Amino acid sequence: MSWEIVMGLEVHLQLATQSKIFSGSATQFGAAPNQQADAVDLGMPGMLPVLNEEAVRYAVKFGLGIGAKIGKRSVFDRKNYFYPDLPKGYQVSQFFSPIVCEGVFDVPLEDGSLYPIRITRAHLEEDAGKSVHDIFSHETGIDLNRAGTPLLEIVTEPDFRSAEQAVAYLKALHSLVTYLGISDGNMAEGSMRCDINISLREKGSDELGTRTEIKNVNSFRFVERAIHCEYERQADILDAGGRITQETRLYDAEQNTTRSMRSKEVANDYRYFPEPDLLPIVIDDSYIESVRQSLPELPAAKRARFIAEYDLTEYDTNLLVPNHAVADYFEAVAKSSGAPKLAANWILGDLSAALNRSELSIDANPISAERLAGLVSRISDGTLSSKLAKQVFEALWNEEGDTDEIIAARGLKQVSDSGALEAMVDEVIANNPDQVAQYIAADDAKRKKLSGFFVGQIMKASKGQANPQMLNELLLKKLEDQS
Amino acid sequence: MSDESVFGMSVSALQTMLRERSVSSVELTQVFLKRIAAVNESLNAVVTVCADQALEQAQEADATISRGEHQSLTGIPILHKDIFCTQGVRTTCGSKMLEDFVPAYDATVVTKMKAEGAIMLGKCNMDEFAMGSSNETSYFGTVKNPWNLDCVPGGSSGGSAAAVSAGMAPLVTGTDTGGSIRQPASLCGLTGLKPTYGRVSRLGIIAFASSLDQAGPMAHTAEDCAIALSAMSGIDPGDSTSADIPVPDFHSALDTQIDGLRIGLPREFFNESLDDAVRERVMAALAELEKAGAVLVDIDLPHSHYAIATYYVIAPAEASANLARYDGVRFGYRCEAPTDLEDLYLRSRSEGFGEEVQRRILVGTYALSAGFYDAYFNKAQQVRRVITEDFHRAFEQVDVIAGPSAPGVAFPFGAKQVDPVAMYMEDIYTLAVNLAGLPGLSAPAGLIDGMPVGIQLIGKPFDEQTILNAAHRLQTETDFHMARPTLQGLAS
Structure with missing residues (x-):
């Protein structure tokens, strides 16, 4: 069976603001654990978020950069789930009304053509912290430096049909956001993380197959490889008459395989509802215009x-x-x-x-x-x-x-003085009578080859400084004169 | 000056004495600390006393006064509900979960009142996470109503109410998510004000339901509430929902002239289900205002009967998220020897939260769940808007809306504990005010069989002044607010 791959991408882009999205803590990469987490980031009782306006500006820049519609009234929501590195027990995100609505992003492919990708939405949210498993034996450490770092989650429609397109999109996205100055796009440091939704269908079919999601792939190369090996995996299952399980998978770069991330097939219910601690973001036309003016x-x-x-x-x-x-x-x-x-x-x-x-x-x-x-x-x-x-x-x-x-x-100047060049040519001709005789006896094709010998000799004599074009002309004329 | 004489005094009277230097702040502080020591064992209104810190602050206050300077609350001893974070002072929120929690920061209200010179004597008992109307859900035990030790003080600011009523402090802070200032003020014979949502910063107040929570003062008089409200209010860059609206000097703007003031009486509040004795007391208070020139007008709040159902979807939903942070990972109660992550979560939360808190987390989680969101949370949000519109329409006709603060007087311990819905009915007259974000106060309206009952006055958004004026006028015409419990059977 011949399968067509259908993919949509979700990119978590870390915005390059100085401070976090809801607190005054710094966002620099690489600080000692928990040195960049304040009471808000720790989710301490009574603490409240205050929106970083720069993050909003960056999101609007992105929206304008891809020609998308800007949400005039976007709302933060709470996404509820328990995890040790999620201090409040909910992540503040935008679910119902994102700040960037639909747009189309033209991706340049290697052959020079443009491939349009539909952007579904892009929304602001806070990052979670990190669970650290390799510091304490038998215990998990929690580093909340990253908690509250502003993210823009950029979601596409299932418009990708090849790994090359997906990588081209990511490269173009990387280019755009660095041009806009809204992210350093550093994939190795996690500034740009990619989730890939992959399904296969029979060639020519309009229906979408069951998809899997590969989480947190963090380099262009791994994206390409992860797609290829997930394609192989799904195609093998389908070829054998099996069915794809909808699940989250992880790409293992060392083994070059994907493996199931969640052992139990539990659908998460995030119980989104509007975040009552923050006001809606209201954006008017003059604000949009002022951001537009600032775009490079x-x-x-x-x-x-x-x-x-x-x-x-x-x-x-x-x-x-x-x-x-x-x-x-x-x-x-x-x-x-x-x-x-x-x-x-x-x-x-x-x-x-x-x-x-x-x-x-x-x-x-x-x-x-x-x-x-x-x-x-x-x-x-x-x-x-x-x-x-x-x-x-x-x-x-x-x-x-x-x-x-x-x-x-x-003393590297090219010798373009015709007198000096003529002298060199004469000398070489005089010193190599045998080669001159061969040249004269040869046909046109062979002559071309033999002339290389003279050029080489002259270049050697001039330490490579002879103007090659003039030298050629002179040499041919002189050799012609000999015959 | 005898100790007894200051226990029931108003903030404004104590202010005058301090400024005339007929008493020092240190003396006042000592008197109230002594009072707490004497009666708290019986009442359980105060969970933490900060004697040394209070006396230090009082000395500073006296130094300030002796320089001829003062802020609005300089030298006045107060107590904070234990929901306000206090730097270096344990803040429990009435829960085992936070039994040993010592914040590294002050709530904005605490900072502001400190800056106004108030002396913090300690922290008041409360229903766990402010969930309750009787103070029976506190991990630190029930609070007794000073008017009758067999009865509840109301809740959730029950400790705060009992403390003022019993003379442990002339002024306390409370919070009101569905009636938690007004109902205990009614049950303990105090004046308590829930300001307009956004008037007072919520930063540093442990969240119950973020879109409803609002802090306010409880004291003997409307005048005292006016003084305290100015001290507590104002926009806070740390609370995005605090309002950028100027804060008047409510005290100096108090105006007893209420001639022509239109007071709306919602038919839905004064219908056949209103207790006759409560109706009689509320109408008596309204008659006094009418005599002073106010005009009573019948009005309709046609959707008010949806308030309880709406509230008990929205408040638990927000609470279910607000209380998710108490997971045993970073602070608060952690169960013994967890075997794995799920065990840590399950046991820390099951052991650390009381029954009512768990009930509301479950209700809220359910209301937000996939498949139920539209029917419950979304519908409740829609009804909330309709209820709010009812009020706005009513306020086109009237300046103030009046009604009872609570369905009855203080009830005996255990009377409503077995039936959560009966307990929820305690807030039937107050909940809608929170849903609409309006200011409301409860002022004493006399006694029923020796137990206090309050009248509720509801104002337009950010018009606390008008309801304070009306209550103040009531308190110049009557002495309902002067009644004090005898505290029989208590050592004093």
């Missing part, structure tokens, strides 16, 4: 502009735009050098290879945009051959100075 240029607009303004390919654009810092860097190099295509090639080629090798992010890039622009300029004005340019790039990487300083210090 977003990835979709930037992609379109790069293509129009710099004549880049969609492929290059899709690589340059997702990371805001890379896009800015490219734009600075392109503007300063006046050679956008060359700038893109160097950034996506040598620079990103070097960064990868050294495991550096763009923020730790040792080559300033100005310096790379200097290199690109010297290439485009013919001062440097691509071979020399690679030497200069190495020197730039090692922070030996700017491009012109490196050229001067190493």
